[in-house]
Amino acid sequence: xxxxxxxxxxxxxxxxxxxxxxxxxxxxxxxxxxxxxxxxxxxxxxxxxxxxxxxxxxxxxxxxxxxxxxxxxxxxxxxxxxxxxxxxxxxxxxxxxxxxxxxxxxxxxxxxxxxxxxxxxxxxxxxxxxxxxxxxxxxxxxxxxxxxxxxxxxxxxxxxxxxxxxxxxxxxxxxx
Amino acid sequence: xxxxxxxxxxxxxxxxxxxxxxxxxxxxxxxxxxxxxxxxxxxxxxxxxxxxxxxxxxxxxxxxxxxxxxxxxxxxxxxxxxxxxxxxxxxxxxxxxxxxxxxxxxxxxxxxxxxxxxxxxxxxxxxxxxxxxxxxxxxxxxxxxxxxxxxxxxxxxxxxxxxxxxxxxxxxxxxxxxxxxxxxxxxxxxxxxxxxxxxxxxxxxxxxxxxxxxxxxxxxxxxxxxxxxxxxxxx
Numbered sequence: 001x002x003x004x005x006x007x008x009x010x011x012x013x014x015x016x017x018x019x020x021x022x023x024x025x026x027x028x029x030x031x032x033x034x035x036x037x038x039x040x041x042x043x044x045x046x047x048x049x050x051x052x053x054x055x056x057x058x059x060x061x062x063x064x065x066x067x068x069x070x071x072x073x074x075x076x077x078x079x080x081x082x083x084x085x086x087x088x089x090x091x092x093x094x095x096x097x098x099x100x101x102x103x104x105x106x107x108x109x110x111x112x113x114x115x116x117x118x119x120x121x122x123x124x125x126x127x128x129x130x131x132x133x134x135x136x137x138x139x140x141x142x143x144x145x146x147x148x149x150x151x152x153x154x155x156x157x158x159x160x161x162x163x164x165x166x167x168x169x170x171x172x173x174x175x176x
Numbered sequence: 177x178x179x180x181x182x183x184x185x186x187x188x189x190x191x192x193x194x195x196x197x198x199x200x201x202x203x204x205x206x207x208x209x210x211x212x213x214x215x216x217x218x219x220x221x222x223x224x225x226x227x228x229x230x231x232x233x234x235x236x237x238x239x240x241x242x243x244x245x246x247x248x249x250x251x252x253x254x255x256x257x258x259x260x261x262x263x264x265x266x267x268x269x270x271x272x273x274x275x276x277x278x279x280x281x282x283x284x285x286x287x288x289x290x291x292x293x294x295x296x297x298x299x300x301x302x303x304x305x306x307x308x309x310x311x312x313x314x315x316x317x318x319x320x321x322x323x324x325x326x327x328x329x330x331x332x333x334x335x336x337x338x339x340x341x342x343x344x345x346x347x348x349x350x351x352x353x354x355x356x357x358x359x360x361x362x363x364x365x366x367x368x369x370x371x372x373x374x375x376x377x378x379x380x381x382x383x384x385x386x387x388x389x390x391x392x393x394x395x396x397x398x399x400x401x402x403x404x405x406x407x408x409x410x411x
Contacts, residue, residue: 088299089270090306091278098274098308130306135299143298147278173293176277176284176392 004162006031007052007077008040011066012093012131013059015041017084020148021056027155034162052077054161056154060086060093061137065125074138079161082134083154085147085175093131101127142167145175184250198240198251199227209253210262210291212269212380213328214241215398217405218337224328225265226291229253237261259295266292271302272351273309274323275381281394282382288326289381305351312357314364317387318376320355325383327353331375338404343369355383374401 010018018041021028038052039045048069055077061067074080085091096104105119105127134140144157144167153172160167179194185207192201197220202209212224222239229240230252237258240251252258269275269288277283309322329346332355336342343366347356358366376384377396385394 082299085278089276090304091276094304094306095274095276095279097304097306133299133304136303140299145298169296169298173296173298175289175292176280 004035004053005038005049005051006035006054006056006158007038007048007073008042008056008083009048009058009069009073010041011057011059011070011087011134012062013084013086014092015058016148017056017058017087017146017154018042020084020146020151021154023151024155025151027151031155031158031162035158048072048076050076053079054158055080056083056158057081057087057134058083060090060131061128061134062093062131063125063127067128067137070134070137079141080134080138081142081144081157081161082140083144084149085145087134087140088143088145089175090131090133091147094133097130101129144169145173147176150174181245181247181249183245183248186251186253192245194244194246196245198229198231198238198243198245198249201245202240202251202253207253209240210294211241212287212291212326213330215330215334215378215402217402218330218333218378221329221333224269224326226262228258228261230255230258263295263297266295266297267300267302269326270297270300271304273305273307273325276323279391280324280382281385281389281391282324282396284392285395286382287380312363313387314362315369315371316364317371318363318373319385319387320357320363321383321385322354323383324381325355326381327355328380330378330380331355331384334374334378334401338401339370339372339374341368341370341372344375374404377401 037043039048055073057073061070082088086093109119110117144153146153153169157167181192181194183190183192185202190201190205199209199214209227211227213221220241222242227240228237231238232250277289312320327346332344335344343357345356346353348354357363358368376386377398378401
C-alpha cells in the first residue's frame with residue numbers, strides 16, 4: 001500500500017507548534033510507518049508538492065507570502081489542519097490588528113531603530129492589513145487549537161486522519 | 177412558610193422552593209447548566225445567554241438564571257438546539273474582543289476558556305472584530321484589560337452588592353459597551369474604590385487581575401466572594 005503524504009508549514013507563527021510535533025518523541029516513528037513527510041521545515045523540498053493527504057499549517061495568515069502558500073497548500077492537499085492558536089484564532093500575531101500596518105512598521109523600523117531607520121521592502125513580503133486565522137483565507141478541515149497543541153493531541157489527530165477517522169479532540173481540546 | 181414545588185429537570189422530579197431559579201435548583205441537585213454571568217451570592221442579570229434552557233409549553237428559550245421555578249415546570253438543560261446556541265454565544269464572545277489565551281494571566285483558570293473547551297468550540301466561525309481597546313493600569317494593585325472583558329457584570333454586582341462601593345458600571349450600548357469605573361475615571365483615581373479586590377476575584381476571565389502575575393499564574397477565589405453573601409444571610 002502506498003504511504004500517505006504529510007506536509008507541514010508555518011506562516012506567521014513562532015515554530016512552537018512544530019516543536020510540539022517533534023515533541024511527539026517516538027510517536028512520530030509510528031506515524032512515519034504510515035506516512036512520509038514530504039514538505040516542511042524538517043525536510044528539503046523547496047515547493048509544496050501535489051497530492052498531499054494531510055497538511056499541518058501553523059501560524060496566522062499575515063503577509064502576502066503567507067496567503068500565497070496557504071492557497072497553494074489548499075489546492076494541493078486533501079485535508080488541511082489549522083495547527084495551533086495562531087492558525088485557529090490569529091492569536092499573538094493578531095494583536096497588531098488594531099494598528100494600521102504603515103504605522104506599525106514605522107513605529108518599529110523607524111522610531112524604534114537606532115541604526116539604519118527605514119521600513120524594509122526588499123526581500124520581505126508585504127504585510128496584509130490584518131493577521132487572520134487560516135480559515136479566513138482558505139477552507140480548513142480540522143482545527144487543533146493550543147499554544148502549542150500538546151504533542152499527544154497532534155499524534156491523536158494525525159493518527160485519526162491517517163486511519164480515515166474524523167478526529168475529536170475531546171478532553172485534549174484547549175486554547176492557550 | 178416557604179412554598180414547596182415539584183419540578184422536572186431532564187426528566188427527574190426534584191423538590192424545590194418557590195422563588196428559586198431554575199439554575200439554583202439545577203445546581204443544588206448536581207444538574208449542570210453552563211453559565212458565565214451567574215455567580216452564587218450575586219443578583220442575576222441573564223447577560224451571557226449560556227444558561228438558556230427549554231421549558232415545556234414555552235416556545236422560546238428561557239435563561240435558567242432569571243427564571244423562577246413553579247409547580248409542574250419541566251426543563252431540558254441540554255439538546256442539540258441548546259448546544260448549538262451555546263456554541264454560537266461562546267464564539268460571538270470570542271469574536272467580539274481580543275481574547276488571546278496564549279498571553280493571558282488567567283489562561284488555564286478562565287471560565288470562558290473552560291466553557292469553550294467543554295462545548296467543543298475548536299474555532300470561531302464569525303469574523304473577529306479586533307477592536308482596539310485600552311488596558312487600565314492606573315490602580316496600584318490591579319489591572320483592567322478591556323480586551324478580555326465579556327461584560328458579564330459580575331464585578332459591577334460584586335462591588336455594588338457585596339462591597340457596597342458601586343465603583344463599576346457598564347456604559348455605552350451594544351458592541352460599544354464598556355466597563356467603566358466611577359463615571360469614566362481611571363480605576364486608580366476612583367475615590368470610592370476601597371481596593372478590596374473582590375471584583376478581581378469575581379471576574380471569570382483575565383479582564384481583571386492582580387498585578388505581578390505572568391501567563392497562566394492568576395488564580396481566582398470566586399467562592400470567597402460568594403461565601404460573604406451566604407454568611408450574611410439571616411443577619
